[in-house]
Amino acid sequence: MKFDIAVMKGDGIGPEIVDEALKCLDKVGEKFGHEFVYDEVLIGGAAIDAAGTPLPQETIDACLASDSVILGAVGGPKWDGLPSEKRPEKGLLGIRKALGLFVNLRPAKLYAPLADACPLKPERIADGLDLMVCRELTGDVYFGAKHRDEDGTGHDDMNYSIAEVERIAHRAFQMARQRRNHVTSVDKANVLETSRVWRETVERVAADYPDVAVDYMYVDNAAMQLVTNPGQFDVMLTGNLFGDILSDEASCITGSIGMLPSASIGETNLGMYEPIHGSAPDIAGKNIANPIATVLSVAMMLRYSFDLASEADAVEAAVNSVLEAGHRTGDIAKTGERALSCSEMGDLIAAAI
Amino acid sequence: MKFDIAVMKGDGIGPEIVDEALKCLDKVGEKFGHEFVYDEVLIGGAAIDAAGTPLPQETIDACLASDSVILGAVGGPKWDGLPSEKRPEKGLLGIRKALGLFVNLRPAKLYAPLADACPLKPERIADGLDLMVCRELTGDVYFGAKHRDEDGTGHDDMNYSIAEVERIAHRAFQMARQRRNHVTSVDKANVLETSRVWRETVERVAADYPDVAVDYMYVDNAAMQLVTNPGQFDVMLTGNLFGDILSDEASCITGSIGMLPSASIGETNLGMYEPIHGSAPDIAGKNIANPIATVLSVAMMLRYSFDLASEADAVEAAVNSVLEAGHRTGDIAKTGERALSCSEMGDLIAAAI
Numbered sequence: 001m002k003f004d005i006a007v008m009k010g011d012g013i014g015p016e017i018v019d020e021a022l023k024c025l026d027k028v029g030e031k032f033g034h035e036f037v038y039d040e041v042l043i044g045g046a047a048i049d050a051a052g053t054p055l056p057q058e059t060i061d062a063c064l065a066s067d068s069v070i071l072g073a074v075g076g077p078k079w080d081g082l083p084s085e086k087r088p089e090k091g092l093l094g095i096r097k098a099l100g101l102f103v104n105l106r107p108a109k110l111y112a113p114l115a116d117a118c119p120l121k122p123e124r125i126a127d128g129l130d131l132m133v134c135r136e137l138t139g140d141v142y143f144g145a146k147h148r149d150e151d152g153t154g155h156d157d158m159n160y161s162i163a164e165v166e167r168i169a170h171r172a173f174q175m176a177r178q179r180r181n182h183v184t185s186v187d188k189a190n191v192l193e194t195s196r197v198w199r200e201t202v203e204r205v206a207a208d209y210p211d212v213a214v215d216y217m218y219v220d221n222a223a224m225q226l227v228t229n230p231g232q233f234d235v236m237l238t239g240n241l242f243g244d245i246l247s248d249e250a251s252c253i254t255g256s257i258g259m260l261p262s263a264s265i266g267e268t269n270l271g272m273y274e275p276i277h278g279s280a281p282d283i284a285g286k287n288i289a290n291p292i293a294t295v296l297s298v299a300m301m302l303r304y305s306f307d308l309a310s311e312a313d314a315v316e317a318a319v320n321s322v323l324e325a326g327h328r329t330g331d332i333a334k335t336g337e338r339a340l341s342c343s344e345m346g347d348l349i350a351a352a353i
Numbered sequence: 354m355k356f357d358i359a360v361m362k363g364d365g366i367g368p369e370i371v372d373e374a375l376k377c378l379d380k381v382g383e384k385f386g387h388e389f390v391y392d393e394v395l396i397g398g399a400a401i402d403a404a405g406t407p408l409p410q411e412t413i414d415a416c417l418a419s420d421s422v423i424l425g426a427v428g429g430p431k432w433d434g435l436p437s438e439k440r441p442e443k444g445l446l447g448i449r450k451a452l453g454l455f456v457n458l459r460p461a462k463l464y465a466p467l468a469d470a471c472p473l474k475p476e477r478i479a480d481g482l483d484l485m486v487c488r489e490l491t492g493d494v495y496f497g498a499k500h501r502d503e504d505g506t507g508h509d510d511m512n513y514s515i516a517e518v519e520r521i522a523h524r525a526f527q528m529a530r531q532r533r534n535h536v537t538s539v540d541k542a543n544v545l546e547t548s549r550v551w552r553e554t555v556e557r558v559a560a561d562y563p564d565v566a567v568d569y570m571y572v573d574n575a576a577m578q579l580v581t582n583p584g585q586f587d588v589m590l591t592g593n594l595f596g597d598i599l600s601d602e603a604s605c606i607t608g609s610i611g612m613l614p615s616a617s618i619g620e621t622n623l624g625m626y627e628p629i630h631g632s633a634p635d636i637a638g639k640n641i642a643n644p645i646a647t648v649l650s651v652a653m654m655l656r657y658s659f660d661l662a663s664e665a666d667a668v669e670a671a672v673n674s675v676l677e678a679g680h681r682t683g684d685i686a687k688t689g690e691r692a693l694s695c696s697e698m699g700d701l702i703a704a705a706i
C-alpha cells in the first residue's frame with residue numbers, strides 16, 4: 001500500500017529524531033511492501049523563521065491532504081520573546097484544532113530493561129505501570145475565549161459541551177476494552193461546573209459499557225495516586241488541561257520520557273504522531289537525542305491510522321530487542337555505560353525490524 | 354496572653370485529630386502562660402446535618418470575631434449526593450472567601466525519621482526535600498462565574514486580576530527571604546491569558562526582591578520536576594487550581610501526608626489552620642488517625658497568627674522528639690512496628706512540649 005505522510009520536523013532535536021523515525025519507517029516499507037511518501041512542511045519556530053507564522057496555511061493543507069502526520073517537537077528560547085499569537089506553541093494548538101484531533105493518547109509504561117530509571121521505589125510499582133492517558137485535545141480552557149479587562153484582569157473561558165465529552169468518553173471506553181477494562185475519569189467536580197458536566201456525561205456514556213469498570217477521581221487526588229500507586233490505573237480519561245499535567249506526571253514516573261510516544265486522532269483515520277518530550281534545544285544538533293519516542297510514535301501511526309498491526313508490532317519488537325541487547329542513548333544510559341548517538345540508535349532499530 | 358480560637362472540627366476524623374491538637378495547645382498555654390479560649394462552631398457535613406447548610410452565618414461570625422481558626426477536615430460519602438451548592442466543600446470554599454484568606458501555605462518536607470516512607474528512590478532526594486507551596490486561595494477558576502448554556506455546556510471563568518497576583522506574589526517573595534531565597538512561579542503562560550497576566554505581574558513584583566532568585570515554570574513541567582528533582586524547589590508560587598494539584602503531589606512525595614500542616618492567611622493576623630489530608634471517613638471514630646498534621650497546623654498558627662515563635666518551635670520540637678523516639682501511628686508505622694492510637698500520639702506530643 002501507499003501512504004502519504006506529512007512530516008513536520010519542527011525545532012530543536014525535532015529534525016534529528018524524525019530522521020531516525022523515517023529511517024525505521026522506510027525499513028518497514030521495504031520489509032512489508034508498502035510505500036511511504038513524505039511531504040515535509042513547516043511548523044513552530046521553523047515556520048516562524050521561514051514564513052512569519054507558526055502555522056502556515058500550506059502546512060494545514062498538506063496535513064489535511066495526507067494520510068497521516070508526523071511531528072518532531074516545537075519551540076525554543078529563540079522564539080520565547082514573541083507575542084503569544086506568534087509563538088511556536090500556537091502552531092501546535094492550531095494544527096490540533098485544524099485537523100480535529102480531539103483524542104490524545106499518551107501511554108506511560110515501564111520498559112523492563114529500563115526499570116532502574118523509574119524514580120519510584122520498586123515496591124511502589126509492584127503492580128506494574130502500564131497506563132494510557134486519554135486526554136481531550138481540542139476543548140477546555142485551552143480553546144475557550146480569552147481576553148483582558150481594561151484593568152488588566154486576564155480571563156479564559158473553561159468549558160465543555162456534552163457532545164465534546166461524549167465523543168472522548170466513548171474513545172476511552174473503547175480503548176479500555178482493548179486493555180484491562182478499566183477507566184478512571186479525572187475532574188474537579190467538587191468545584192467546577194465544567195467538571196460537573198464532564199462527570200455527568202461520562203456517567204451516562206459509561207452505562208453503554210457495562211463490561212468496563214469506571215472510577216471518578218478528583219484531579220488533586222489523581223496527581224497523588226500517580227505517585228503513590230500508579231499500578232491502579234488502566235485508561236485515565238481527562239480534559240485538556242488536567243490531561244496536560246497528569247500525562248506529563250505519568251510519563252516521568254516511568255523514568256524514561258525519551259521513550260514515550262503519543263497519538264492525536266479524530267473522527268477519521270488521519271492522526272498526528274509525536275514524542276511526548278519536547279524540543280530539547282540544549283542538545284539540538286548534537287546527534288545525541290533519544291529517537292525511540294519518535295520511532296514508537298511511528299508504530300502508533302501504523303497501528304491507529306493505517307491499521308497495520310503487524311507492522312506496528314515489528315517496530316515495537318525491534319525497539320525492545322535493541323534495549324534488551326543493552327543499547328542506550330545518553331538519557332537512558334547508566335554511569336559508565338556507552339551512550340549511542342541518535343543515528344546509531346536509529347540504525348540499530350531499523351536493522352532489527 | 355489570651356487568644357480566642359474558633360474551632361471547626363468538621364467531619365470524619367476531624368473531631369479526633371482536632372482534640373489532640375487542642376491537647377497540645379493547652380500544654381503550650383500551661384507552659385508558656387497563655388490562655389487559649391475555644392469557640393466550637395460547625396462547618397461542612399456536620400453543619401449540613403445540624404443546620405441544613407455547609408457554612409452557617411454563625412460560623413462565619415464566630416471566625417471573624419476570633420483571633421484564629423482551627424479546622425479538622427470536611428466531607429464524606431454521606432453528603433456526596435447533594436447538589437453542589439449544599440456540599441461540604443462549599444463550606445470550605447466559602448469560609449476561605451469570607452475570611453479573605455488569599456494565601457495558602459503548604460510546606461512539604463521530608464521528616465528524617467520517616468524518610469523510608471518517601472515513594473521516591475533515595476537518589477532523587479539527595480538534595481533534600483523541603484519546599485513551601487504558596488497557593489493563591491480566593492481567586493482563579495475556583496471563584497469565577499459558573500453557568501450552563503441551554504445546550505448543557507458547562508462554563509467556569511478562569512481569571513486573575515493584577516492586584517490579586519501582586520498580593521500573593523509579595524507574600525511568596527517575603528516567605529522566600531525567610532527560607533532559601535528562591536521562588537518558582539508556576540503557570541501555563543504558553544496557553545492561558547490568565548497565566549500571562551500572572552507571569553507579567555510576578556515578573557514586576559520580582560524586581561522588588563533582587564536578593565531572591567526567581568524561575569518561571571509551566572505547570573506540566575512542574576508536575577514532572579516534583580517527581581524527578583523535588584530538591585530544586587524552595588517556594589513554589591501558584592494560582593488556586595494549579596496549587597491544588599501541585600501541593601497534593603508535593604505532599605505525597607514526602608510519603609507522609611499525615612504529617613503535613615497548612616496555613617491560610619490574609620491581610621490581618623487572622624488565619625485558618627488545617628491538616629493537608631482529608632476527612633478519611635473510612636477510619637473515622639476508630640481513634641487510629643494520625644493527629645500530627647493538625648498538631649503542626651497549630652504550630653503554624655502560633656507562628657503566623659500569634660507571633661509566638663518559641664511556642665511554635667516547642668511544638669515542632671516535641672513532634673520531632675516523639676518521632677525520633679520511634680513512636681508511630683498506623684499510617685507511618687512499618688510492618689511489625691506497634692501503631693499508637695490517635696490519642697496516645699497526642700498524649701506523647703503534649704508530654705514532650
Ligand SMILES: CC(C)[C@H](C(=O)O)[C@@H](O)C(=O)O
Pocket residue numbers: 089092093244543544573
Ligand atoms: C506546548 C503546549 C502548548 C502543549 C500543551 O499544553 O498541550 C504541550 O505541553 C503538550 O502537552 O503537548
Ligand SMILES: CC(C)[C@H](C(=O)O)[C@@H](O)C(=O)O
Pocket residue numbers: 190191220442445446597
Ligand atoms: C475540597 C476542595 C474544594 C479543596 C480545594 O480544591 O481547594 C481541597 O482539595 C483543598 O486543596 O483544600
